[in-house]
Amino acid sequence: MKKALRNNGLSLFFGTIFLLALLGQALTGHALFNEEQVASGLEEISLGQYLTSSNFAVDVSENWQSEYLQFLLYIFATIWLVQKGSPESKQLNETGPESDKDQLVGEYSNARSPKWARVSGWRRTLFSNSLGLTMGLIFLLSWLVQSIAGNSNYNQEQIQNFQQPVSWAEYIVSPEFWNRTLQNWQSEFLAVGSMVVLSIYLRQRGSPESKPVGSAHDDTGTTG
Amino acid sequence: MQRATSSFGQKSRNVKAPRGVGSLRLGLLALLALSGSVLSGCAADGTGAAEAAEAFQRDVAGSDMTAACSLLQSKTREETARTSDAGTCESQLEKAKMPDAGRLLSTEQFGRDAFVEFEHDTVFLAASNAGWRITGAGCTPNGEEAPYTCEVGGK
Numbered sequence: 001m002k003k004a005l006r007n008n009g010l011s012l013f014f015g016t017i018f019l020l021a022l023l024g025q026a027l028t029g030h031a032l033f034n035e036e037q038v039a040s041g042l043e044e045i046s047l048g049q050y051l052t053s054s055n056f057a058v059d060v061s062e063n064w065q066s067e068y069l070q071f072l073l074y075i076f077a078t079i080w081l082v083q084k085g086s087p088e089s090k091q092l093n094e095t096g097p098e099s100d101k102d103q104l105v106g107e108y109s110n111a112r113s114p115k116w117a118r119v120s121g122w123r124r125t126l127f128s129n130s131l132g133l134t135m136g137l138i139f140l141l142s143w144l145v146q147s148i149a150g151n152s153n154y155n156q157e158q159i160q161n162f163q164q165p166v167s168w169a170e171y172i173v174s175p176e177f178w179n180r181t182l183q184n185w186q187s188e189f190l191a192v193g194s195m196v197v198l199s200i201y202l203r204q205r206g207s208p209e210s211k212p213v214g215s216a217h218d219d220t221g222t223t224g
Numbered sequence: 225m226q227r228a229t230s231s232f233g234q235k236s237r238n239v240k241a242p243r244g245v246g247s248l249r250l251g252l253l254a255l256l257a258l259s260g261s262v263l264s265g266c267a268a269d270g271t272g273a274a275e276a277a278e279a280f281q282r283d284v285a286g287s288d289m290t291a292a293c294s295l296l297q298s299k300t301r302e303e304t305a306r307t308s309d310a311g312t313c314e315s316q317l318e319k320a321k322m323p324d325a326g327r328l329l330s331t332e333q334f335g336r337d338a339f340v341e342f343e344h345d346t347v348f349l350a351a352s353n354a355g356w357r358i359t360g361a362g363c364t365p366n367g368e369e370a371p372y373t374c375e376v377g378g379k
Contacts (some may be wrong), residue, residue, distance in 0.1 A: 041297070041299030042336070042350055042352075043351075045336070046264075053335055054334070054335055108295060137261065153334075155332070155334040156334045156335050159334065159337035159338065159349075160350070161360075161371055161379075162360050162371040162372045162374065163369070163370070164365065164368070164372075165334065165339050182304060
């Protein structure tokens with residue numbers, strides 16, 4: 001039990017703080033929603049009603065999509081693009097999908113390799129891209145949910161302001177949809193870009209996200 | 225905001241089976257639940273809202289202003305009464321130039337708000353614990369972005 005906790009510390013820690021933050025978002029979002037309802041002369045709603053509302057769904061999904069897009073881009077960009085001195089980058093001469101030998105697939109696989117890395121054909125291709133595809137799928141689904149929930153939420157505001165609701169097709173080209181989207185994207189891109197650059201010159205002792213403290217600034221692709 | 229980027233520079237070539245499959249599954253389930261709640265919210269057909277709007281139109285056409293006023297949202301009813309010389313919602317409704325709405329054309333419901341279009345009228349509604357209540361009736365558009373002008377309720 002103790003060993004299982006230690007061996008899964010990272011995922012358990014992030015899973016726990018994710019649930020706590022989501023709970024906090026739900027409770028504060030519910031309180032804020034009801035404040036606005038009262039201000040508009042409308043009735044307050046229960047927490048259950050808030051959790052199934054488009055207001056909650058759009059706030060959650062717009063953040064999710066940008067986080068998954070961030071990792072999706074990072075996963076794919078780091079195949080082809082390198083950054084001299086960054087522990088987040090591969091070695092400068094290793095751009096591209098690399099050889100089967102480097103990737104331990106097919107005849108270069110070993111006894112502990114996953115089955116789909118050992119076989120050839122579509123299963124190997126799928127497994128070789130499974131991380132990027134899954135992140136991409138979650139990104140697209142979250143963005144779709146954002147667009148549908150955002151459309152519904154926007155139309156509620158339109159009706160409360162005695163304006164005509166808009167269709168989904170109109171909503172996805174609206175300033176409101178793109179403003180919600182881009183304000184999340186810009187912060188993610190900045191954070192990833194800063195991580196790539198700052199990790200060239202700064203260190204965090206013991207973290208695999210950093211180079212070893214004594215590594216040279218131009219050492220690329222080494223982790224501490 | 226999250227900062228847990230993996231290190232692609234790591235040269236350990238020990239390919240491991242995908243980890244965290246359980247939490248990934250949980251995440252996907254959460255996403256599906258989120259989509260489900262969103263889609264079910266959108267799938268609401270607005271029948272209740274349309275019925276309330278039609279009942280309001282019927283009451284106004286039949287000059288049953290007490291019944292019509294009872295279908296107004298409380299804040300709308302108070303404001304309607306306030307704008308009347310006699311100080312009652314009923315007298316203001318009698319004075320209002322409510323159009324003959326005609327046939328019901330469409331209903332759009334989003335969460336707790338609804339927009340109902342008749343041949344010659346548009347009605348705005350909000351859900352309350354007692355059912356759908358009118359927040360604006362006798363409303364006419366003022367161009368694409370501007371709010372409608374309403375005979376009863378509205379801005």
